[in-house]
Amino acid sequence: MLDYTDRHFRYLLRLITRRALLYTEMVASGAVIHGELERHLGHHPSERPLALQLGGSDPAELARCAALARNWGFAELNLNVGCPSERVQAGRFGACLMAEPDLVAACVAAMRSTGGLPVTVKTRIGIDRQDDYGFLARLVEAVARAGVDAVIVHARKAWLKGLSPRENRRVPPLDYPRVYRLKADFPELEVILNGGIPDPQAGLAHLGHVDGVMLGRAVMDDPCGLTGVDALYYGETRVSLTPRQVLSRYLDYARQERARGVPLTRLVRPLTGLFQGQPGARLWRRTLSGIGAVEGDALAHLAHLACAVGPREVMAHVS
Numbered sequence: 338m339l340d341y342t343d344r345h346f347r348y349l350l351r352l353i354t355r356r357a358l359l360y361t362e363m364v365a366s367g368a369v370i371h372g373e374l375e376r377h378l379g380h381h382p383s384e385r386p387l388a389l390q391l392g393g394s395d396p397a398e399l400a401r402c403a404a405l406a407r408n409w410g411f412a413e414l415n416l417n418v419g420c421p422s423e424r425v426q427a428g429r430f431g432a433c434l435m436a437e438p439d440l441v442a443a444c445v446a447a448m449r450s451t452g453g454l455p456v457t458v459k460t461r462i463g464i465d466r467q468d469d470y471g472f473l474a475r476l477v478e479a480v481a482r483a484g485v486d487a488v489i490v491h492a493r494k495a496w497l498k499g500l501s502p503r504e505n506r507r508v509p510p511l512d513y514p515r516v517y518r519l520k521a522d523f524p525e526l527e528v529i530l531n532g533g534i535p536d537p538q539a540g541l542a543h544l545g546h547v548d549g550v551m552l553g554r555a556v557m558d559d560p561c562g563l564t565g566v567d568a569l570y571y572g573e574t575r576v577s578l579t580p581r582q583v584l585s586r587y588l589d590y591a592r593q594e595r596a597r598g599v600p601l602t603r604l605v606r607p608l609t610g611l612f613q614g615q616p617g618a619r620l621w622r623r624t625l626s627g628i629g630a631v632e633g634d635a636l637a638h639l640a641h642l643a644c645a646v647g648p649r650e651v652m653a654h655v656s
Contacts, residue, residue, distance in 0.1 A: 344608035345599075347384045348590055350556065352583045353563045356571045359387050360551075363417045364488070365428060366393030369402045378409045381590075383526055388413035389589035390459070392420065392430040394440060396447035401451025413486075414454050416444055418476075419461045421495035422503045432495040433465050437478035445483040455486040459531070462515050477523060487527035489551055490516045498547060506554060517546035537566040578595035578613055584643050588636050601635055603626060608639070617646035 342362045350359055364377050369391070380387060380430050389411040393399050403414055406634040418441055425431035434441050439460065449455045458480050462473050477488055493509040500508055511533045520528040533553040534540045536559075540550035555562055561580050566572040578586070593602040605625050612618045624631075624642055 341606075343603070343607075344380045344384065345594070346557075346560075347387065347590075347605055348381050349560055349583070349587050349607045349611075350563060351383050352578060352586050354566045355575070356567045356573065356655065357563065358413065359384060360390050360415060360468045361387065363390045363392045363420060363425075365430070366391055366395060366398040366402050367428075369405060369564055370398055372407065372411075373651040378411075380410075382410070383640065385410060386412040388457070390415040390417055391419050392425060392428070394434055394437075394444065396443045398483075399444050400447040403448040403450075403454065403456075407453050411454065413457060414448050414452055415459055415489070416458045417447065417459050419459050419491050419495065420502070421461075421464075421497055421500070423497075423500045425636040432461055433462060433497055434462050435476055436467065438476040441476065442479040442483040444656075445480050445485050449473045449484050453530070456484070457489060457529075458485055459489040459491070461491050461493060461495045461511055465494075465497055470518065473515065473519065474522065477519060477526070481523060481526050485526075485621050487548070489529040489531055490616075492516050492530060492532040513543065513546075516563060520547050532611050536562045541569065558610050560607070560610055561613070580615070581645055582644050584608070584611060585640065588640055591636055595636070605639070612646045615647040621646050 340362065342360065347359050347361070348356075359455055369377050378389070388404045389402075390401060391414065393402070393416075399416070406414055417431060420431035423430060445458065446457055460473075460476060462468065469510045480488065492511045492513050492515065493505070495505050496509065500537075508643075513530065515529065516530050520526075529549040529551050530543050530547045531553065534543070534550055534552055535555050537552070540552065543550055552563075561583065564577045567575065567577075588606070594604055595601065605628050609622055609625055613619050621642065624639070628635050628639075
């Protein structure tokens with residue numbers, strides 16, 4: 338989720354789930370090569386396992402990014418060929434690359450040749466009028482030949498013109514059976530389903546047809562919706578943190594980041610949906626939106642406010 342799943346949001350999520358694989362926001366390959374590495378690849382060690390999501394269409398550039406990613410501790414390289422943003426299309430990457438399966442395959446092969454990390458591709462089921470099953474299967478066949486480790490399929494097609502990225506997330510209808518068919522036709526390939534899955538519990542229903550599920554927007558809106566995912570999917574019996582416990586630990590981290598000069602607004606943005614659906618959630622969001630006007634220690638103010646948000650909790654010891 339471009340401009341949202343930054344290192345601070347990922348740190349918050351890692352307080353909620355220890356096992357789920359997290360992804361960076363999409364980073365352009367040129368930005369990695371020519372920009373500041375700490376800005377684009379830097380992350381807290383506790384975020385791991387973490388996948389680096391890349392946008393690009395130059396195999397040589399992507400190969401260089403793959404080598405860097407290994408050195409920076411990432412667990413996976415993901416090539417995004419599903420983002421419909423016009424800004425992304427202008428750089429010749431994202432969903433427009435679905436029309437060039439041989440180029441996508443060359444990118445995958447280049448990333449595998451130097452990175453030493455698993456390489457995955459995130460895609461849609463089609464673009465514009467090119468939305469038959471054969472169009473998707475040709476892309477998947479090409480990347481499978483190139484040695485891709487998994488494909489992550491958002492079960493909607495993308496309109497490259499006429500719809501905003503936000504509209505592209507909800508207007509094109511979901512077609513889960515098409516992704517199921519893809520797994521049936523490529524049984525040796527790991528296929529991950531994405532799109533419209535509201536929570537981990539709902540994702541379980543798809544696991545008879547695909548190998549895994551990816552949650553996106555639902556987690557942004559309700560981070561604590563991931564509570565219990567380690568038990569559901571990985572069989573862990575560890576007691577989960579409550580939202581207030583998550584907040585307490587995150588505020589410790591935020592104070593350290595503030596001391597490093599990170600703007601307050603960047604640090605509190607991941608907290609917007611922390612109390613989603615609970616009593617006082619609207620007051621919480623309103624307070625966050627005006628946090629810059631709070632006098633004194635704003636982070637301490639949030640800790641105090643949290644006492645009045647949500648149901649009363651029985652505090653549990655979590656090691």
